[in-house]
Amino acid sequence: MSSPDPVAVFRIEAAECLEQIEAGLLDMTHRLDDKDLIDAVFRGLHTLKGSGAMFGFDALAAFTHHCETAFDRVRKGEVPATSELVAAVLAAQDHMRALVDDPDGDHGATGQRLLAQLQSAVGGRREVAPAAAVAAPAAVPQSTAARTWRVRFSLPENAMANGTNPLGLLDELRELGECSIIVNKATLPSLENLVPTELYLSWNVTLTTEQPRSAIDDVFIFVMDDMQLDVEEITDTAAPAKMAAVPAMPAVEKAPEAVPVFVPPVVAAATASVEPAPARRETAPAVADSRQAKATENVRVPAERLDELMDRVGELVIAQSRLSRLASASADISLRSVSEEIERLSGELRDTMMVLRMVPVATLFGRFRRLVHDLARETGKVIELVTEGESTEVDKTVIERLADPLVHLVRNSIDHGLEKPEERVEAGKVEAGTVTLSARQAGGEVIISIKDDGRGINRERVRAKAESSGLIQPGQALSDAELLQLIFAPGFSTAAQITNLSGRGVGMDVVKKTVEALRGAIDIESRPGEGSEVSLRIPLTLAIIDGLLVRVGTGSYVIPLSAVEECLELSLEEDLRSRGRSFISLRDSLVPFLRLREVFRTGTRPDVYQKVVVVSTGTERVGLVVDQIIGDHQTVIKSMSKLHQDVTHFSGATILGDGSVALILDVAHLVAAGQQQEAQLRAAG
Missing domain, CATH: 1.20.120.160 (HPT domain)
Incomplete structure (x- = not known):
């Protein structure tokens, strides 16, 4: 490699x-x-x-x-x-x-x-030189009298492995003034237990210098967080003379700056005339091993390797499904035992792979602090950014694709939603507007919300703009949710003039397309004078999901298991009795349902005992009538081809154990279709 x-x-x-x-x-x-x-x-x-x-x-x-x-x-x-x-x-x-x-x-x-x-x-007090070469560091202001300091320090054992040269630190201390150095070898192990890349020494330095205390701290600035450093001023003038009697470590010639020099601690120890101390306790190698293990806990892996590994896991899941099918049809007990073991291992491998791909949304939310800071300076508004649920984890592919849509939504909230400080004060609000980014997990989905406490969406302006753009007919009856969804239409903008932030009618339609490509949905809530909230409902992962395998006619389909609420039986008599209304009574509430046999035009007769699978997108529910429920199925999602981009009822496909293809139902579109059918039936009634 x-x-x-x-x-x-x-x-x-x-x-x-x-x-x-x-x-x-x-x-x-x-x-x-x-x-x-x-x-x-x-x-x-x-x-x-x-x-x-x-x-x-x-x-x-x-x-x-x-x-x-x-x-x-x-x-x-x-x-x-x-x-x-x-x-x-x-x-x-x-x-x-x-x-x-x-x-x-x-x-x-x-x-x-x-x-x-x-x-x-910085006030123009010092002339800034052209950036042609690295300028020499500014001289540290000197005090009028020399002072004596005792400096005790020890570095972490992996300091040299990380590129720190302790002899360079000692040389920098020497350059500050007169110093004597004593090396402490009390923790130096025997030769057979010595690890060449580890540092076992510590140092006591007596330094007399006219430089301030901050100059000593600057010597250790690169390693300050991990080392042990004790600096104290010596007020007894006799102390330096006593310390000077101890042989000092000879000066070491500096290595070139571009090439870090690693000096084994045994060589460094040999330069000091101090008697060897007893070896470190015998548990030292074990402790060293544990520290080395901690140092290698985090490993950087290129994203494309994770994607390739995910593909291999997906193929393994498909192969395991085929093996399970063969084993279930065989009377060989040994084959069934191996099949069950492979199924368990592939499931654990799949879950582990999912965890590897999950990334906290904090990596996404962190990008918007700078954006909000710059927009506040550009617009003259006072803006506070609040983030919630940053530890919520999402598939890394989802994180990458959501970056641009969230930028559009945040910019829109700041430009259209938040008022100028003087307008907020007149409206009885605090001067600073708040934009809240939040994330939470709900079943197999992650809900990411962008909320502001601004003026809210002006419904009259949205309707007027939609009518003038030909998106709706003048006076057309629309629900509040349908009216708010118009802001995602291509070319739609209510901005009075074009600015750097908005007004060109691009951005929000891109947000909707991106979210739908992720098999997600967008919800909008707005209260005049109180603010707006846009919620993105996104699946946790785009690679492998748990699905419910069903049969409609002669075809097999997969319903994402995270969207399934319950399953009911629908007899032929109940099916015939519900003709013309397509509702079922479920615990004192009416739930619309779709006959997938009719939606997919299978041309087959219904089974005697059909099943209703009730699915939900969080707030809305609809029943899907199928002929048979086969069972749960680990579903490896394969993207639809470009020829099928206009097919809205399916979000992808998967390969079953017998090699046949099953389409994955897009629950969000089916629920929307069910709600539309319900509205039409209510209007007709």
């Missing part, structure tokens, strides 16, 4: 680093004086600059250096943290992404404009 491309690995890690920086900056918009957030953003910029320089992304390192310098000045109290600085670094972060993706592109003009914006944000 070929080793991964280091540049590709850097790009992945740079993307994660940029996401962390962006999250910190967006948190700072509400807490500008939070020192922890300022330090976190500074560390992220510092890491990105150093990694970029190591992998040859010089333009990225040079540009990032200026943002790092700006936050360093904030960190040291030289300039205050402002919303202008946050906005400038957010804009600069987009430029950093471009430098990561295309380091050789022509980004000079953009970089200079952003650097000028950054200089203005």
